[in-house]
Amino acid sequence: MDAPVDAGVVAELAMKGMLSSLYAAIKPDGIAVVAPRGKRTFAELHAGANRLAAALRRAGLGPGDHIALLCPNTPEFVEVLAANLRSGTRLTPINWHLSPTEVAYIVADCQAKAFIAHADFAAAALASVTDRLQLKLAIGGAIEGFGDYAAALAAEQPDDPPEPVHGGTMMYTSGTTGRPKGVFRAKPIIVPPAWGPGTLKGYERNGDVNLCCGPGYHAAPLAFDVTQPLNAGITIALMEKFDPEAWLKAVEAHRVTHVHMVSTMFQRLLALPEAVRRKYDLSSLRFVLHGAAPTPPEVKRAMIEWLGPILYEYYAASEGGGNFYIDSAEWLAKPGSVGRLDPAFGTRIIGEDGRDCAPGEIGAIYFQHSPVARFEYFNDPGKTQEATLDGGTHFTVGDMGYVDEDGYLFLTGRTAECIISGGVNIYPQEIDNELVKHPAVLDVCTIGVPDDEWGEAVKSVVSLRDGHAPSDDLARELIAFARERLAHYKTPKSIDFAADIPRSEAGKVQRRQVRAPYWAGRVKQI
Template sequence: MTDVQDRVADLTDRLAEAAVTGMTQAVWADVQPDKVQIFEPSGRTRTFKQVNDNANRLVRLMRNAGLKAGDAVALLCSNRAEFVEVLSACQRAGFRITPVNWHLKADEVSYIVSDCEAKALFAEARYPAGKVAGDESTQLLLKVAIDGDVEGFLNYDEALAPLDPSNITDPSLGNQMMYTSGTTGRPKGVYRPNPVVPTATASSTRADYNRDEHVQMCAGPAYHAAPLAFDVRASMANGVPLVFIDKWDSELVLKTIAEKKVTHMHLVPIMFQRLLALPDEVKKKYDVSHVKYIIHGAAPCPPEVKKAMIEWFGPIIHEYYAGSEGGAGFFITAEEWLKKPGSVGKRPQLLQVRILDDEGKDCPTGVPGTIYHQLPPGGGFQYFKDPEKTAKSRVGDFFTLGDVGYFDEDDYLFLTGRDAETIISGGVNIYPQEIDNELVKHPAVDDVCCVGVPNEEWGEEVKALVQLREGFTPSEELKQEILQFARQTLAGYKIPKTLDFVDELPRSPAGKIQRKKVREPFWAGRTRQI
């Protein structure tokens, strides 16, 4: 072997050993200490060494507060260096991290912080929900404010300043628990008893990182499972710089790709559409020929949009299909997709996938049914503190995300629908029961059913069908009053875009709203894809 090959082999061995204890960041800090790891939207940067030093300080801060391996940490933070630092600290100290959606209302944030049993809360000062959660979550041992001062919280920079930045000597691999809303009630954590060891390669998705040449961009919110996995964690594991975008601006994103020489990124279809909508003269201003890898998923992507992106960027547009719960996972390259437009990939080889009808029987080729993914050895995941929801998602050692699809004669999966409960708008899951629960509180509302209806830009949008109480008359004024009522308790993206008054809503003999019947007229003549 040559000296170069020896060094590569040595680094590979070091990374594999470090991954088992969550210390990958420490290896990269040793190999390339002064290289910029994080480019923030503000223009501030952090090197690999700076991120690693702060991760060690954070472990000591949390341990001094009484946290032990296995304890939970909640993180309410935008796309900035502190997000990566807290994540890296949890990875090496055996803590279970839960990133929290900062778009949520205060009571929703408080619920997640309490439900995940967080012992520490790191909250960016610009989000008032952080203080509310800190005040209401009685189990917290440590509250830290990022980028500002919050009453009752330690200041992030001041708290870390006096602490030892050297690598901790007793690391243990941390865990992660994302929250995915249920169709009824509150969101639930997707809990895996055993943490997943991060890897320094992404051969299964053909990302093929080269730390000397590649640059990752995170244009979506880092708290979301896909940007967290494909952008944040991938860049951390592979030692490549990460460029954060805080708020979507199509030309800014394109400019950033060109100026920072971004090579890898995760996007969702609404981002494709917004980039394609830029005037030709704007698109021509920015060189994107260096981009090597774009992966997308999470929402419907119109075939013409994907084809246009492939024509613009080349055959580097890859697609995945999976969920926070895990499963076999599907992946398809641009070349495959052009031969099988609309498919999300071929049947995986390692874990099985079944298509079952309403009676639990396997569907024949070409016949749609509910998609069930095989659980990995050991059982995979549970919905945190919700055995009933866990059991309902299972058939034997298979589980479902509620998606509907079929395999063609070549074993390629095509998604044709989703259970009626879930709305995906711009890549974000919205659960209508939660909206129903708020709207029905209005004194004029007797019954309500929210569904997803077609939207050319977002894939779907929320529509509310409202049955009024006796004595109330439909009017535009009442419609706006009900929507304004919803804005007081629901996050903005959950507010119905439209509201229709109806005489009666269909319910089953058991009293359950028949959401599928309500939805069907809006999708007549159209295929509802995921």
């Protein structure tokens, strides 16, 4: 560990969003951020954040004003976040996979007064300019009408802000049931340093490295792989795009200790030839956090067998709530669970009749609103009301699940994904979890398709591993495989094959996208 630091000083700096000043003082030449397109020492990151904070003030932005950021995983992304945290502003990182029209919607909807965009996404940036913007900066190249990011920072002094105020973020939902909406909190969430025993990650300030292999604009990588290591003074290694062998190389090269991942990444790693997987030294890893989308039990078991009992799973939502964690040992005793339901956090499983479900009964998962960081959907009180229960004490994001007799939570899918066949609710995640165990299956997405007799019939769309080819015989084999493991009514009636299964950057299967062609010209409530 580095030299001890005064706990009171740390708490004061955390409240002001100024923790980077501590690390700039005690290890100025240490690497704070390393990425394919550059790096920052702790001193450089702190000075850059101060310079940008000054540029924001000069442009007229103050506490409560919004900044939109359209940027890949580059050092500037972290720098903008660090500046935001000390400026009292709200930062909205935008998914750069979106179309220019979709980006423009978010820039306008979040009422951004500053827009910082990377030249890689110039077309989307130009389509998103509004009269409200008081500052427009381009990173990594020119964008017409935008000032140069590096020049704007060079014009300011690196001194600490005179009155730093802790800022926050306003993330946008994925929009699977309509336009994405901002998750707004009147008060920011203050993240203290996660050092040593008693904290989830147990960072050691001297030598630990947190790898960010997912997009920083997504809530989970932003929280677990950028904000937490930033506030703890840990080196952040950025990947711009996940590639399984590149991930192995990064872990070995940077001696990565901590990383957040999703199920799809696990599956792609496990699909590598064993000789490739064994070629790299992964011994530095001691904490692999995963969540965002359910991981098939067979996939997770294989990862534990490979890496050891260092997998830690969480379940929560961008809106907050959750507080479910399960380590490898506990998960092996309760495979498929995301952790034990703790009544102290107020999570409830509620059935269609509005009552709390008994153990084993599937219902909608409702989280208790945070008393200190309560959220609402920005400019959409109707959506906020729709998601809440009991006068607003609880909210749901549409996830379904059940708890067993021991209080462990198991996810079964989402309400919008529920298949209703002959009046019976069928949750597709259960079917996916079984089919993916077949040695020919790489990925799977189960959906409901139109059926004149039953309303919907269960269909699984499957992508295959190398060495396997689609055929009627294989389809019948997969159906028989599922029937051995599932209730008859849950067994797919048909199998289609696809080159790949579309997933979000968070690893969530895009069932709506897979389902759409089958319902063209028909109506399904989703």
